[in-house]
Amino acid sequence: MAGPFKVYLLWHVHHQAVEGAKVRHFEEPDDFWADEEAGDDVKLLGTYSSGEAARARIGRARELPGFRDEPMCFYVEECVVDEDQWAEGYVTD
Template sequence: MSDRVFLLWHVHHVAEDESGAVRHFDADGDFRADEEEGDDVKLLGVYSSRENAMARIERAKELDGFRDEPECFYVSEYTLDEDQWTDGFTTI
């Protein structure tokens, strides 16, 4: 069994940048989603390989909504049993 998993996300982008355009990536090239600004983030699944996640993207592109935003998929890779949030938090 692999110690890696691949999460597949889709974002219906609503948030716009200063010019009024929807931005899929930030200045560093990282995928961007801002739920506070109205972006709708959906987890489509967790896969054992990037190839399986990519195959799911192709299937999802045939479905209502997803076919209208084919550039809004993102695959993130994680190591199993590895902490992702290592600091506390403060509520303001």
């Protein structure tokens, strides 16, 4: 029996500058954070069949306007297909 089928989601975050504060970017390859309420813009660039394909897309995206301004703010997320990611309910304030 084959193992789980995986895909790789490629995200980019444009971090919004907060007046009087330094813009904080990703510091490590597996670092990911975003504050959309503060204006951070999170984009899904694509879904890829391998981590290598996602990283190749990063190389191409870093040449494009906007993405080249935050070249370290890409994140590759490995996901297993047909696996629940949010298994519990939620409440709102």
